[in-house]
Amino acid sequence: MNQANKILHIELVALGSSNMINIKPRETFRMAIYKLAVQVIMVHNHPGGNVTPSGHLEKFEMFLWSRDVLPCSRA
Numbered sequence: 433m434n435q436a437n438k439i440l441h442i443e444l445v446a447l448g449s450s451n452m453i454n455i456k457p458r459e460t461f462r463m464a465i466y467k468l469a470v471q472v473i474m475v476h477n478h479p480g481g482n483v484t485p486s487g488h489l490e491k492f493e494m495f496l497w498s499r500d501v502l503p504c505s506r507a
Contacts, residue, residue, distance in 0.1 A: 433471040440467045450479050452488075457495065 434440055443463045446455045464472045476489075485493075 433469055433473065435470050437471070439473075440469055457492075 441463060445460055445463075446453055448454070460474070461472065
């Protein structure tokens with residue numbers, strides 16, 4: 433998104449299997465940096481139906497929080 437909250441680009445970053453995905457932060461934010469975005473909306477799904485966050489998801493979120501990429505609390 434730009435400073436006027438206009439969506440600049442929609443990007444599918446990765447596709448995973450029914451129980452995992454292999455993605456690096458660099459790949460996640462590559463297009464946002466290229467497009468000079470000031471905000472990013474990230475979404476993901478839980479194809480197995482279990483919405484309890486996995487340890488890997490929590491580790492990824494902590495990585496983003498530690499770099500001030502995510503707000504300090506979940507929405």
